[in-house]
Amino acid sequence: MSATPAPPEFAPADAAALPLWLVRPGAEGADLPAGIGELAQNWARAQGFAGKPGQLCLLPDANGAIAGALYGIGTRDSTPRERWLLAKAAETLPAGDWRLAAIPEGVDATLGALGWLLAQYRFARYKAAEAPAARLVAPAGIDAKRVIAMAAGEFLARDLINTPASDMGPEDLERAARALAERHGATISVIRGEELLTQNFPMIHAVGRAGAQAPRLIDLRFPGEGPALTLVGKGVCFDTGGLDIKPAASMGLMKKDMGGAANVLGLAEMLARLGQTRNMRLRVLIPAVENAIGGNAFRPGDILTSRKGLTVEVNNTDAEGRLVLADALALAEEEAPALLVSMATLTGAARVALGPDLPPLFCDDDGLAAQLHQAGLAQADPLWRLPFWAPYESMIEPGIADLDNAPGGGFAGAITAALFLRRFAGQARHYLHLDIYGWQPSAAPGRPKGGAGQGMRALLAALPELLQ
Template identity: 55%
Template structure:
């Protein structure tokens, strides 16, 4: 699952290429007036209006001397302004006239990415952009690769991506970057991470639950824990989902996909941190030994949890992982999870519900999301709802009755497993795009990845 967009960019040294004329709505009439009669005739024949996203092929003096018009809302260009052209133009080399590509380099790369494991693509990458900003290529390539990692992993059906395959992805990442991989399963998981074991214990042989850990970097650097929910398929357990609710549950490991992609960015850029990646990898299956509604579960932290709903399993596996992360006194803990439908009801598919126990951290995340066009929306860790987690027979329960504030109570549950004075942020992300847009096809999607990466670069700086 490796997408390499590197060949899609070259420094502009005056090579032969077709020109893409970037024109804003306000500048369109002046630009049109300055064109040759032949070009103006072509624009009129195509009935081109200066609406953002409008494009046209423009004739030149010779048959091969054609160029392209791209109308945009404003400059500098946004991330997705070039994505449609990257999808639709003929193969060849192109350069911009009227703007630098800037952030749109990423859209150019992702406009040519497709998930091809099971279906031959309609086109293969072959549109090359010449850029006057060669220093920006490496970051665009890294972000495109990371985004493709998330998309490809989430799009892969559960039959081909279970806990063992997530482990293999982490092992490949560790080998590439010289990191240390540790996997806990079997009896050690039962005793050390009882909630992870409980959720995954009904899975078939070969799909057993495990905690995957990767460590990388100088131990003297600030310790950063990144956790991703790795529920490779969620049937709902004995609180079984309807078929409509189960249809997309291959994506319930979207948090793990984000965490793996972010780890790759961190190690690839050699960010000066001591990275601790944790992925609780399970399948929430149904069998005679499945955990039950009403069971009281032990936890790594020593708390007891009354399981009121086997379909609220993601917070259980994350609880044990958060406890493990906190044992090493990290500077910061981040977790990604496709955790609640309540977050989607509140914010829709595009805005990850973002919870943070520190205002400065939350502000940094939101600012980075805005800067990278990867928006987040902060939700409250409302102390007044903490009483909803009270249990009559255990220290707390996992899913309150009634469904009120479901994303908030899930985050409050997770907070119980975070060390009191450790900064922590939780992204309840959908990891899926219900319908396609240029550069953003329907299917698995990285939502919140660029925002978190931008925050980390601002917080820790370069190596």
């Protein structure tokens, strides 16, 4: 099967598009627009259309053909529960070109249009899948190029996460990075296998050396001038848990353990499409490994010396993501970027605390954290701040080494993992860490079950302020 097609475009502005009215409930049924005429109003009432969220009513003309449609968006109180207002409309409307006849007060046309595009996603690499055939004319006043770029980055991240490890090992992840670099004029260098030892990336090598494909560090640089932004994404292409093997139920989704890498590549895709990489020095680092089981696998109790020189006691080989990220962060901080961001499917503790939709954000700067939080809310890409809680530093200090990769006790797992990573990012002016899930556990409008982008749009919106 071919790979998933490119993200959809909007319908041409001059298309003979059918009108779509967005309707809220009224005092008696739906608050129907006067512009549709009395006949259409009577038809909608006879069909029981009440403006409930996701409710659709097709309107006929005098010959029985479709003349337009009404789509319920619910009350203002119900709207926040519907992350993608128009996604369900895109999935249920018949084929053809559609335009928004009016945009009610309180409706974000940009997010509506993005939801429409996101509803077109289908993972079709192994099985044919038809996307919805209803196209939207870009609503007046939105930045259509930006919306398409956001959809493109999301589609890329979803595709990478959804691809199983048989076709998305470290070599394949490298190929995906090379393809992105070629599309956007970036340079790429890769350190593989035993070269990781000679060039001082010992923990990336230790975690990945038992894998079927050689571990590697992927390094992309985009041409541009301005403040330095470095994105580091966890690229564990499959995680067995290593010698501390996961049970089968926990291993089933581990193709998604490279979700951090997928998301930083998706964000880079957005930035490059929008030309924003010209105004910064963007670097993307991905430690790509498979945490496998073999005679040469790293062991519980091993003490590893990191690139930064800090020693790490391995108390659980299933806490491998922070090890590979640590070497990559140590490389990143050597250039002291203005902003250093890590994204990783790092801890189950984050999911227990906040669930699959709400990734924890760690940041020492109150102002930057607030900006990113607000950007996430505005972009329907929510983040929730958790603290780099200094009193817990002692929990990651085992006594016979500088650091412990898996403190016992079961407390504050997301926080202690973030504290571990911060030890390797200290030279950056600002450091942000996002502990993402990267997966949609059940289908929702615009969000099919499977790989998911998280934090990309929030960062895209906030970066102009974050890099000041």
